[in-house]
Amino acid sequence: xxxxxxxxxxxxxxxxxxxxxxxxxxxxxxxxxxxxxxxxxxxxxxxxxxxxxxxxxxxxxxxxxxxxxxxxxxxxxxxxxxxxxxxxxxxxxxxxxxxxxxxxxxxxxxxxxxxxxxxxxxxxxxxxxxxxxxxxxxxxxxxxxxxxxxxxxxxxxxxxxxxxxxxxxxxxxxxxxxxxxxxxxxxxxxxxxxxxxxxxxxxxxxxxxxxxxxxxxxxxxxxxxxxxxxxxxxxxxxxxxxxxxxxxxxxxxxxxxxxxxxxxxxxxxxxxxxxxxxxxxxxxxxxxxxxxxxxxxxxxxxxxxxxxxxxxxxxxxxxxxxxxxxxxxxxxxxxxxxxxxxxxxxxxxxxxxxxxx
Amino acid sequence: xxxxxxxxxxxxxxxxxxxxxxxxxxxxxxxxxxxxxxxxxxxxxxxxxxxxxxxxxxxxxxxxxxxxxxxxxxxxxxxxxxxxxxxxxxxxxxxxxxxxxxxxxxxxxxxxxxxxxxxxxxxxxxxxxxxxxxxxxxxxxxxxxxxxxxxxxxxxxxxxxxxxxxxxxxxxxxxxxxxxxxxxxxxxxxxxxxxxxxxx
Numbered sequence: 001x002x003x004x005x006x007x008x009x010x011x012x013x014x015x016x017x018x019x020x021x022x023x024x025x026x027x028x029x030x031x032x033x034x035x036x037x038x039x040x041x042x043x044x045x046x047x048x049x050x051x052x053x054x055x056x057x058x059x060x061x062x063x064x065x066x067x068x069x070x071x072x073x074x075x076x077x078x079x080x081x082x083x084x085x086x087x088x089x090x091x092x093x094x095x096x097x098x099x100x101x102x103x104x105x106x107x108x109x110x111x112x113x114x115x116x117x118x119x120x121x122x123x124x125x126x127x128x129x130x131x132x133x134x135x136x137x138x139x140x141x142x143x144x145x146x147x148x149x150x151x152x153x154x155x156x157x158x159x160x161x162x163x164x165x166x167x168x169x170x171x172x173x174x175x176x177x178x179x180x181x182x183x184x185x186x187x188x189x190x191x192x193x194x195x196x197x198x199x200x201x202x203x204x205x206x207x208x209x210x211x212x213x214x215x216x217x218x219x220x221x222x223x224x225x226x227x228x229x230x231x232x233x234x235x236x237x238x239x240x241x242x243x244x245x246x247x248x249x250x251x252x253x254x255x256x257x258x259x260x261x262x263x264x265x266x267x268x269x270x271x272x273x274x275x276x277x278x279x280x281x282x283x284x285x286x287x288x289x290x291x292x293x294x295x296x297x298x299x300x301x302x303x304x305x306x307x308x309x310x311x312x313x314x315x316x317x318x319x320x321x322x323x324x325x326x327x328x329x330x331x332x333x334x335x336x337x338x339x340x341x342x343x344x345x346x347x348x349x350x351x352x353x354x355x356x357x
Numbered sequence: 358x359x360x361x362x363x364x365x366x367x368x369x370x371x372x373x374x375x376x377x378x379x380x381x382x383x384x385x386x387x388x389x390x391x392x393x394x395x396x397x398x399x400x401x402x403x404x405x406x407x408x409x410x411x412x413x414x415x416x417x418x419x420x421x422x423x424x425x426x427x428x429x430x431x432x433x434x435x436x437x438x439x440x441x442x443x444x445x446x447x448x449x450x451x452x453x454x455x456x457x458x459x460x461x462x463x464x465x466x467x468x469x470x471x472x473x474x475x476x477x478x479x480x481x482x483x484x485x486x487x488x489x490x491x492x493x494x495x496x497x498x499x500x501x502x503x504x505x506x507x508x509x510x511x512x513x514x515x516x517x518x519x520x521x522x523x524x525x526x527x528x529x530x531x532x533x534x535x536x537x538x539x540x541x542x543x544x545x546x547x548x549x550x551x552x553x554x555x556x557x
Contacts, residue, residue, distance in 0.1 A: 147543070148543050148544065151544065155505055158472075158505045159505055161472055162470065162471045162472050162505070162506070162509070163471070165471040165472050165474075166471045169471075173476075175513065175516045175517060176469075176476065176477065176513065178512075178516060179469070179509045179512040179513045179516065180471075180509065182512055183505065183508060183509060183512065
């Protein structure tokens with residue numbers, strides 16, 4: 001699939017603008033503060049419901065305005081779909097999504113229809129960042145390809161909140177907490193299995209992509225670090241129950257998928273210790289491209305790739321490799337200050353959108 | 358927005374408080390009441406007042422009743438060994454409509470939901486345990502909604518009632534009657550497969 005046309009109203013610095021994109025490489029250029037990344041952000045909101053910069057909907061509305069509106073025409077094989085996202089912050093807060101002019105009531109029916117993968121400066125958080133960011137990332141990717149997972153995660157959070165409320169109250173009746181232990185164990189077992197499988201599936205793709213970008217043969221690996229382990233729901237329940245005294249002391253649930261993480265090793269050592277900025281950048285790109293591979297394979301569609309200003313940390317060889325890796329594969333939207341910075345020789349059939357004028 | 362009549366506005370506001378009645382429906386009903394004959398309006402009012410004055414909560418099952426103990430609880434043809442546990446009074450009417458259930462009921466008046474500050478003692482759960490101990494109940498059918506909190510209530514009942522030698526059941530989950538498999542969500546289909554039943 002590829003994005004043909006994007007219209008934004010009252011979004012960030014845009015009042016009412018329409019941009020057209022070609023099917024291969026699109027370079028959005030301009031000086032700092034001209035709104036290059038804002039275009040990618042609008043695309044990411046349209047595709048993923050959320051901003052990749054983690055901005056709130058309110059923050060994305062143009063100053064002094066009360067709503068934003070995004071419209072994208074997405075071409076797929078022989079047909080076109082129109083996606084619309086709108087947020088209103090006047091009287092009542094309202095968020096609305098439409099596909100081909102019909103309103104989508106449940107986000108689950110919208111998420112994963114227009115697929116994008118975005119590469120941005122904050123991606124290194126997925127390599128060495130806090131576990132929470134890592135978890136949110138794998139949950140968002142698995143949810144894209146597995147709707148059931150999305151539901152289970154929501155249910156899990158609800159059970160967890162209920163259990164934590166009991167723990168917080170300080171009055172913990174054995175039978176009462178047991179109920180929530182069992183519900184928690186059942187969902188945990190499902191979530192852990194799915195995460196395990198996902199990280200296993202992504203492992204080879206990740207290592208492979210890293211080699212293609214860096215031309216290195218160094219080993220890289222990604223490993224799931226669940227906070228509870230066990231083949232069966234009963235095993236997990238056992239651990240949750242054994243941990244109950246601790247939970248009571250801390251007044252919160254200290255074990256479970258909400259405490260999981262994964263670790264990435266480079267040459268057999270944890271990356272947070274030794275990797276350079278450039279290496280972290282390459283690793284994060286390899287991970288995002290592995291996400292692209294797996295999402296495309298599962299949904300049987302090509303993703304649109306959004307690349308936000310990540311070239312500064314890459315050497316010439318790696319830039320070259322990255323650009324070659326996606327050539328003739330996907331539509332790519334890049335933000336760069338000037339095209340000359342890229343030192344790419346072959347710019348044929350690319351579109352350049354200069355915001356400086 | 359205000360109409361030339363304060364009285365009309367007041368009535369619309371009151372009707373608007375009812376569940377499922379938005380401001381437009383409320384206005385429609387209010388105008389209709391204005392057109393109705395005095396006798397009909399009085400009859401409606403009297404019916405509402407009579408409802409509030411006469412309908413009681415059955416002291417046994419907690420359902421609605423015109424007498425201290427409801428007609429279902431006192432019906433000798435009802436099986437006294439089977440007890441159907443429901444969330445609210447309205448669910449009783451819904452299940453009665455099926456005509457297939459021949460046992461008695463117990464209305465919980467809610468489900469266990471720590472997030473809303475509702476524990477087992479905040480609903481009619483202690484009464485349920487008491488009934489199971491004092492009456493000749495052998496089987497309890499948990500007919501709470503299939504939500505997280507509904508499920509928690511089922512699990513809790515199992516923990517408390519099973520040691521009393523009571524068989525705890527819950528409603529089957531799966532395809533609704535007349536549904537189309539293609540339009541059914543995955544969770545429902547997988548439940549239907551797990552709880553499949555033999556064709557007899």
